[in-house]
Amino acid sequence: MFIDYVAVYLKAGNGGNGLVAYRREKYVPMGGPSGGDGGNGADIIMEVDEGLRTLMDFRFQRHFKASHGENGMNSNMHGKNSAPLVLKVPPGTIVKNKESGETLADLVEHGQQAVIAKGGRGGRGNSRFATSRNPAPDFAENGEPGEELEITLELKMMADVGIVGFPSVGKSTLLGTVSKAKPKTGDYHFTTLQPNLGVVSSKDGRTFVMADMPGLIEGASEGTGLGLQFLRHIERTKVLVHVVDISETDGRDAVEDYLTIRREMGLYNEELLNLPEVIALNKVELIDHDPEIIKHFTDGIDSSSDIVEISAATGENLDELLYKVADLLEVQPVVKEEIETESRVIYRHEKDPDHFVITRDDDGAYVLSGQSIERLFMMTDFNREAAVRRFARQMRTMGIDDALRERGIKAGDIVRILGGEFEFVE
Structure with missing residues (x-):
């Protein structure tokens, strides 16, 4: 799973x-x-x-x-x-x-x-x-x-190439055909419920990792369907293969499908729109490569991306698709993630560890909270008189006694820290 x-x-x-x-x-x-x-x-x-x-x-x-x-x-x-x-x-x-x-x-x-x-x-x-x-x-x-x-x-999956597109356009079939991956396929929506990885080798010996992502629908950027699961994983890919059902089975509109996917990607993260892509017009065998249908699609999307007419089911033009994907991967700059910098691997503490806050409980007791005072409280052995005196000295050094007096505390009033309590003594 x-x-x-x-x-x-x-x-x-x-x-x-x-x-x-x-x-x-x-x-x-x-x-x-x-x-x-x-x-x-x-x-x-x-x-x-x-x-x-x-x-x-x-x-x-x-x-x-x-x-x-x-x-x-x-x-x-x-x-x-x-x-x-x-x-x-x-x-x-x-x-x-x-x-x-x-x-x-x-x-x-x-x-x-x-x-x-x-x-x-x-x-x-x-x-x-x-x-x-x-x-x-x-x-x-x-x-x-x-x-x-x-x-x-x-x-977020680490794949070179992400296959994107509406549900049931042939993404899983494509991955299964070009690699040894065995993703679940079927003629119903959301056959793919989780990403599938496959290692792909083109006939000229170039190898890369391709991922079949869960299908996307309108509203995915807001979490509709499997959208956020889909969008999270494509952030780390270098190249996209955008699969479109050009046969427009199930009453689909190929142009609108393509534009919807792009729109949802941009709403989630505008940088996704800058990823290089190859548009794979799948199921061309069902339209006999009708040039009018292809032209209607290319005019409607107004994109400079390479377009390849394929059939994931019969294997038609898949070699050409893989060549174009491998070519795009070769020209992508090798960017080493800045994993050593504070923006990538970080461990944060409070900016001011000596900061403390004084509040009041319903019964009038004064409640102290803050990183340093709570740490000091937990490290003090209150069974020993000398340790209690040291705790009191450190509270004065931190300015807590003066702050309590400014809040109106009197001798004998209760002060609480992390559930423990003691009387304030002048």
Whole structure:
């Protein structure tokens, strides 16, 4: 089964907790702190595997949780970092944040990787907080939680040539005739419900990959029928073969069919109209190559594209069609996708991580939210008095205390962060 769109939940690994410990050797009086740091949690990475063609692996498993980092140990021993969780995807996969729609990665080349969910940093052990004023700190950090998000995976097929046209004009028959692909064919609309790939070789030895796309109808750019599935995949093709039923069976109008397809392509993405195309007038055996019918079509579309009269069923003129397609492919510039730039593979954080927001709950409690304060809250061990005092100092440094006073907070009022709450103390 061909799967080209899935929603997936990801949870990167949490960092391991730092340890509070002290040296206890027999001949080392008043030994100092020796608590080690926690290990880093596992990242979740998407990696391109050219052997994959669909997102089928994500159909039944859509929740992925990476392993946590190991907790710190005595004698300043660092907890083990967790190995990343690598998820394999086919070439042409676009990763987006489901909530915001932001593109996180565009993966096109074999072996290309992108970190989609970042694992949490390991918490620091108490030995990391030793100072001349406090040589034996009795607190440590908890590990940082790993990132958690829902994403969508969208596959755009990687084919040199895309076969486009209305349903039942002979696209699948054409692909099956010129390649070893075995797409489903039939004399009814939407026989093709998913893209089919085939490797095509012309008689002069030139080879390319051709894709038969699901049929398009009017309104496809707005999602009607199979339109968006069709349009998504042709964005990566280099040349189009536009198949038209010149026999106008089923009461069709060949000119109107061609113009409708072009119009819907332009509404979806104007750049699609700049792709070089070859127009294949199929089923010419049914009109005996009537020159008047051919002329009516060419005058009606007013296009400079090459036109080839073919019969996908009998094989007539298919060699000429393949020669023209191969010629167009040869003159297309080789454009290497800029997969290393931030616009292609990206991983974004908040622009101002120290930004925080203060709101009020229905019961009057003050609610704090923001990347840094929430991260600080989750990495604080509130069972230790020294860690609580450190948390309070950091809140003052971030300007949160002053901001709460400006909002009118009084001693004893409740402050909430991520469901936890405490009283404000002057």
